[in-house]
Amino acid sequence: MPDTTGPATRAPSAPAHSNAALRALLDSLPGVDEAGVHARVADLATRSVKTTAKARAIDLAISMVDLTTLEGADTPGKVRALCTKALLPDPTDRTVPPVAAVCVYPDLVRVAVRALESTPVGVASVASAFPAGRAPLEVRLLDTRYAVADGATEIDMVIDRGAFLAGDYRKVYDEIVAVKEACDRSDGPPAHLKVILETGELAGYDAVRRASWLAMHAGADFIKTSTGKVSPAATPAVTLVMLQAVRDFRAETGRQVGVKPAGGIRTTKDAIRNLVMVNETAGPDWLDPHWFRIGASSLLNDLLMQRAKLTTGTYPGPDYYSAD
Amino acid sequence: MSDRPTPHTVSTPQESGPGALLYAPxxxxxxxxxxxxxxxxxxxxxxxxxxxxxxxxxxxxxxxxxxxxxxxxxxxxxxxxxxxxxxxxxxxxxxxxxxxxxxxxxxxxxxxxxxxxxxxxxxxxxxxxxxxxxxxxxxxxxxxxxxxxxxxxxxxxxxxxxxxxxxxxxxxxxxxxxxxxxxxxxxxxxxxxxxxxxxxxxxxxxxxxxxxxxxxxxxxxxxxxxxxxxxxxxxxxxxxxxxxxxxxxxxxxxxxxxxxxxxxxxxxxxxxxxxxGGKGANIVYSDAAIDQAVEGIVTGIFFNQGHVCCAGSRLLVQESVAEEVMHRLKERVARLRLGDPLDKNTDIGAINSAAQLARIQDLAEAGRDEGGEQWSPPCELPSRGYWFAPTVFTGITQAHRIAREEIFGPVLSVLTFRTPEEAVEKANNTPYGLSAGIWTEKAGRIPWTANRLRAGVIWSNTFNKFDPTSPFGGYRxxxxxxxxxxxxxxxxxxx
Amino acid sequence: MADTATAPEPASTAPAPAPATAPAPVSRRLPVHKTYKLYLGGAFPRSESGRSIPVTSSDGAHLANAALASRKDARDAVVAARSAFGPWAARSAQLRGQILYRIAEMMEGRRAHFVQETVDAQGIDEAPAQDLVSAAIDRWVYYAGWTDKIAQVLGGGNPVSGPYENNSSPEPTGVVAVLAPQDSPLLGLVSVLAPVIAAGNTAVVVASERAPLPAVTLAEALATSDLPGGVVNILTGRTAELAPTLAAHADVNALDLAGAGDLATQLETAAAATLTRVLRPEPFPDWHALPGLARITPFLETKTVWQTVGR
CATH class of the missing domain: 3.40.605.10 (Aldehyde Dehydrogenase; Chain A, domain 1)
Structure with a gap:
């Protein structure tokens, strides 16, 4: 479990276990006005982060990246290369910090764990029948247990959007609780659970806020926007609503939950806009890889190029960085 | 004009942690x-x-x-x-x-x-x-x-x-x-x-x-x-x-x-x-989309340092959510960045003139004298120029001067209400009639309220929006x- | 109020000839004369001042005594108009139209009475008086048809940028003080009063000072036409005494100076203190001309409502 750094000291309130009780809980959340969210996002997007602030922001963003490969064609070799890059993103500049974690399919966890043993870089695995989650619970739990047993330190699971949209909140809740239990490990701390809401399939921001609270109540260590397989993925507005949710959840329960936008964040500008939203919505407490991650693959190279531009004054070309 | 270094940049103190690193001048x-x-x-x-x-x-x-x-x-x-x-x-x-x-x-x-x-x-x-x-x-x-x-x-x-x-x-x-x-x-x-x-x-x-x-x-x-x-x-x-x-x-x-x-x-x-002039009421009902309402309150009174005739200078918040709204509002106001108007990250600039600053200070003093509780975030004001920190007055009634007179500055007066009828009555209890705001997620309550407000411009779930096609002007x-x-x-x- | 209107008189009743001009035959029935009073809050009180003023015909013959309203009466009328304003403005536009049409019906029923009062007041023959009364009745019909079209003609959506619905609609400005034209005691009066209440305002009218009787008879038609009390309040008396009180009254939202005469500038100056809307007098008004929206729009406010659009 993450530290509870919030101001409140109340124990997490475990809601009663019926659909009605969960609905009452979620319905009590304030609504979200779409135009208002978009206006706030647009306002925050005008923040100018330049020069020294930009250099710090780039390093912070690099340290928050979950460097991800989730392709059918992934190979052990590709994952090993990714791990090398995760540890030392720019071989020509050792001042570049490592990323937060690599994120791979369960069958490649062992490869990543071996490559990253005794390093600060975590191994995250999308488990529980990623990306659709459309498998019997037993299968999803087994998927999770294998990944954990193979050494994954973080598990990214996707909720049952169908059940959520149908109002079967209990099913969603119970599955998260079950996967969370499957994250336990006898030989060490449990894997952190990131719960993917797949916001592109939820209808609107009210649902994003409610799904966030449902996941947090069920024990999510992180709430994550998207699998990356559904469009739209991590829009700034969705991330903003989720940042409000973790802020409010900590105020109410005392437990701090992390946020991970994933998918669609490709440029340094996108990443910095996310950091600005974190800073001005959830607050500076979340400006830390423990509490904010960016799920991305191509983003890292852009961060590296922008970083090189700041340190050397000239733009390197994309071919100066490994394409994976 | 010579290109001089910026005179003042103020970072607000809540950014002493990692957030402070995020913005440079x-x-x-x-x-x-x-x-x-x-x-x-x-x-x-x-x-x-x-x-x-x-x-x-x-x-x-x-x-x-x-x-x-x-x-x-x-x-x-x-x-x-x-x-x-x-x-x-x-x-x-x-x-x-x-x-x-x-x-x-x-x-x-x-x-x-x-x-x-x-x-x-x-x-x-x-x-x-x-x-x-x-x-x-x-x-x-x-x-x-x-x-x-x-x-x-x-x-x-x-x-x-x-x-x-x-x-x-x-x-x-x-x-x-x-x-x-x-x-x-x-x-x-x-x-x-x-x-x-x-x-x-x-x-x-x-x-x-x-x-x-x-x-x-x-x-x-x-x-x-x-x-x-x-x-x-x-x-x-x-x-x-x-x-x-x-x-x-x-x-x-x-x-x-x-x-x-x-x-x-x-x-x-x-x-x-x-x-x-105006003394616009910004009415926040208990079912409002709270985060957006807080943004709207901030936009309503702190946009352009509150130098806005249609400012939402009177916040009318339903009693059942008043505490929560005030908590969120103060957190939000504390994130406003006051300082060099030319800095792209500045939210609150300078008061336009010494005379206007004096008027704002006068009315704030009247607010304190009449028993209002004045709050501003920790906020260092530049030593030169005309500045006034974003300010929220609570414990205010319709009888207070700062709830009646146009301040034309970054000063919000907060009042509460219990019923929609009371909200409308308080909103209309002014000789002015320029603007008002309504925050609710209940569809029918928007026109119910808007129809009863004696004001020329009414924003529902938004505030201080302008457009060339949109008629603007006051009642009374x-x-x-x-x-x-x-x-x-x-x-x-x-x- | 205990004092209520006299019952509508039958059309055959001629206005009272000046009494005591000829000895009546012993068998002749003594006519019952109407007492001309104020119309305030739906009731017909005398002036609180207890004063009255004799009214003469255009050739100087005594017609009746009219109430000589005081400043206090004027203030009471504003209170009555204010309390009637909210409900009247909130009535559906078509219901307001039906009530205005009902006023026309009630006038038609009193046609002979209006004609005689017009003959007396303006010193004209019956035929032109009939035309004036017809025009006055038709004016109510005209404005009855406007009530539920004003918002459609003057309001509508504004195509603003961004995720917003934006609509402007006309609303009545509130309490309107109307100084009725001095020289057109019926048609002129109806021409200035009807547009004010058609739009949803309530009115305090100062009747023609010299010829107030048609205004009081109009009040009787108003009182029997489903018009809620207080929507129209009619004062008879001296314009110079009443108008300054109304012009400077902070709870009067607009002022129609049609009958202000030489007082116009002074009254407009007084109205400025509370930003009261002022409709200045026309130099040569033609009360027969079809007015369009010209006398409606001065007593409207435009309310623009923005609303966010989103899922």
């Missing part, structure tokens, strides 16, 4: 602005020599002198009005409507071309943050000219049943300092589209973008005399309004001056549009007439 360059040392008036298409009597326009963020402008004499006004009359009789009323429109389109385009320069100049002269001049004032000013340009050859469609409307003649226009160029656009664009000519007086403390606009008129090759700009203080405005050669008066400013103008015009054939002592949209043209046409 991001000043917009002043190099794009070039000012003369002293300005005359813009009469009959030419700048006059600077007069003997001048005013100094200062940058309210650092009290540095920006330029001197002339104080118009009676003779200056006579010449300006005569030039406008000649242009009206000789040129403008004989210019085909579609050609008139094309001049306005040109002006709109030139404002867009010079957007950066105008934004920086406006921030320098007014003290408002560059992000507002860049994203609100200047684009809206250009949009107003573009909108009214298209009306010039469609005047038979302005008023139902008035197939051949006629312009009024020479319009005297007196504008305030809170949105200098935007208010100029609100005044000049419809006047010209309708076929009038104008003599405009910008505010004493913010004349510079109006003088830049004079250059734009030259660049657009607008016929001489169609637009005349005279500068000066209140006495100049009074003399212009009272000038026997004008047919129409348009004024935006305080209710006090509005009354005076209405008296001056009594018994004359001059028509008037008055956009005056907030003035009369509308600016913007089709309605805005009616004020410049005879039936």
């Amino acid at each position: 991001a000043p917009e360059s002043r190099a794009v602005v070039s000012l003369r040392a002293a300005y005359g008036h813009f009469i009959d298409g030419e700048f006059t020599e600077p007069g003997e009597k001048t005013l100094v326009s200062v940058n309210p963020a650092d009290e540095e002198k920006l330029a001197e402008v002339s104080v118009a004499t009676e003779a200056d006004l006579d010449r300006a009005v005569a030039a406008a009359r000649r242009a009206y009789d000789g040129v403008w009323s004989r210019t085909s409507p579609s050609e008139r429109g094309k001049y306005l389109y040109r002006i709109s385009r030139i404002i867009q071309d010079r957007a950066r320069e105008l934004a920086v100049l406006e921030s320098l002269d007014n003290g408002k943050p560059i992000k507002e001049t860049r994203d609100v004032d200047i684009p809206l000013a250009a949009a107003h000219f573009f909108y009214y340009a298209g009306w010039a050859d469609k005047l038979p469609f302005v008023s139902p049943g008035v197939p051949a409307p006629r312009p009024l003649g020479v319009a005297a226009q007196v504008i305030p300092w809170n949105f200098p160029l935007l208010m100029l656009a609100w005044k000049i664009a419809p006047a010209l589209a309708a076929g009038n000519t104008v003599v405009l007086k910008p505010a004493e403390t913010t004349p510079l973008t109006a003088l830049a606009f004079a250059e734009i008129c030259q660049e657009a090759e607008l016929p001489p005399g169609v637009v005349n700009i005279v500068t000066g203080a209140g006495a100049t405005g009074r003399a212009l309004v009272a000038h026997p050669g004008v047919d129409k008066v348009a004024f935006t400013g305080s209710t006090e001056v509005g009354r005076e103008i209405a008296r001056t015009l009594a018994g004359t054939p001059k028509r008037a549009t008055l956009e005056l 002592e907030s003035g009369y007439g509308r600016e913007g949209g089709r309605h805005g043209l009616e004020a410049y046409l005879n039936g």
Whole structure:
């Protein structure tokens, strides 16, 4: 479990276990006005982060990246290369910090764990029948247990959007609780659970806020926007609503939950806009890889190029960085 | 003007952690602005020599002198009005409507071309943050000219049943300092589209973008005399309004001056549009989308340092959520960044003048004296210039001065209510009637409330939004007439 | 109030001839004369001042005594108009139209009475008086048809940028003080009053000073036409005494100076203190001309409502 750094000291309130009780809980959340969210996002997007602030922001963003490969064609070799890059993103500049974690399919966890043993870089695995989650619970739990047993330190699971949209909140809740239990490990701390809401399939921001609270109540260590397989993925507005949710959840329960936008964040500008939203919505407490991650693959190279531009004054070309 | 380092940058103290690292000073360059040392008036298409009597326009963020402008004499006004009359009789009323429109389109385009320069100049002269001049004032000013340009050859469609409307003649226009160029656009664009000519007086403390606009008129090759700009203080405005050669008066400013103008015009054939003060109620119901409501409260009172006649200066929050709203509001206000108006990350700029600062301080003191509880976030104010921290007063009732008088500054008075009826009653319990806000997620409650509010502009689930197509203006002592949209043209046409 | 209107008189009843001009035959029935009173809050009180003023015909013959309203009566009328304003403005536009049409019906029923009062007041023959009364009745019909069209003609959506619905609609300005035209005591009066209440305002009318009787008879038609009490309040008396009180009254939202005469500038100056909307008098009004919206729009406010659009 993450530290509870919030101001409140109340124990997490475990809601009663019926659909009605969960609905009452979620319905009590304030609504979200779409135009208002978009206006706030647009306002925050005008923040100018330049020069020294930009250099710090780039390093912070690099340290928050979950460097991800989730392709059918992934190979052990590709994952090993990714791990090398995760540890030392720019071989020509050792001042570049490592990323937060690599994120791979369960069958490649062992490869990543071996490559990253005794390093600060975590191994995250999308488990529980990623990306659709459309498998019997037993299968999803087994998927999770294998990944954990193979050494994954973080598990990214996707909720049952169908059940959520149908109002079967209990099913969603119970599955998260079950996967969370499957994250336990006898030989060490449990894997952190990131719960993917797949916001592109939820209808609107009210649902994003409610799904966030449902996941947090069920024990999510992180709430994550998207699998990356559904469009739209991590829009700034969705991330903003989720940042409000973790802020409010900590105020109410005392437990701090992390946020991970994933998918669609490709440029340094996108990443910095996310950091600005974190800073001005959830607050500076979340400006830390423990509490904010960016799920991305191509983003890292852009961060590296922008970083090189700041340190050397000239733009390197994309071919100066490994394409994976 | 030399490109000097920014005078003041303030980072708010809550950013002592990792957040403090996120922003470095991001000043917009002043190099794009070039000012003369002293300005005359813009009469009959030419700048006059600077007069003997001048005013100094200062940058309210650092009290540095920006330029001197002339104080118009009676003779200056006579010449300006005569030039406008000649242009009206000789040129403008004989210019085909579609050609008139094309001049306005040109002006709109030139404002867009010079957007950066105008934004920086406006921030320098007014003290408002560059992000507002860049994203609100200047684009809206250009949009107003573009909108009214298209009306010039469609005047038979302005008023139902008035197939051949006629312009009024020479319009005297007196504008305030809170949105200098935007208010100029609100005044000049419809006047010209309708076929009038104008003599405009910008505010004493913010004349510079109006003088830049004079250059734009030259660049657009607008016929001489169609637009005349005279500068000066209140006495100049009074003399212009009272000038026997004008047919129409348009004024935006305080209710006090509005009354005076209405008296001056009594018994004359001059028509008037008055956009005056306000004490807008921002009503937050318990079912509101709280995060957006908090944003709206902030926008309502802290946009443009609260120098907004339609500001949501009275927050009416339903008692059952008052505590939560106040908590979130204070957290949000603490994140506002006050400082150098030219810094792109500044949310709150400088108060426009020493006089205005004194008035705000006076009323805040009255609020404290009457038992209100004053709160501001920890906020270091620059040592030079005119500054006032964003301020929230709680423990306020309708009887308190700060709940009744227009403060025209970043000071919010918070009141609570229990029922919708009580909210409406409190909202309407003011001699003003300019604006109001409604925050609720319940569809039927929006029109229920809006129908009962005696105010000319009502924002539901948003606040302080403006658009050239949207009529703006007040009920009761907030003035009369509308600016913007089709309605805005009616004020410049005879039936 | 205990004092209520006299019952509508039958059309055949001629206005009272001046009494005591000829000795009546012993068998002749003594006519019952109407007492001309104020119309305040739906009731017909005398002036609180207890004063009255004799009214003469255009050739100087005594017609009746009219109430001489005081400043206090004027203030009471504003209170009545204010309390009637909210409900009247909130009535559906078509219901307001039906009530205005009902006023026309009630006038038609009193036609002969109006004609005689017009003959007396204006010193004209019956035929032109009939025309004036017809025009006055038809004016109510005209404005009855406007009530539910004003918002459609003058209001509508504004295509603003961004995720917003934006609509402007006209609303009545509130309490309107109307100084009725001095020289057109019926048609002129109806021409200035009907547009004010058609739009949803309530009115305090100062009747023609010299010829107030048609205004009082109009009040009787108003009182029997489903018009809620207080929507129209009619004062008879001296314009110069009443108008300054109304012009300076902070709870009066607008002022129609049609009958202000030489007082116009002074009254407009007084109205400026509270930004009261002022409709200046026309130099040569033609009360027969079809008025369009010209007398409606001065008593309207435009309310613009923004609303966010989103899922």
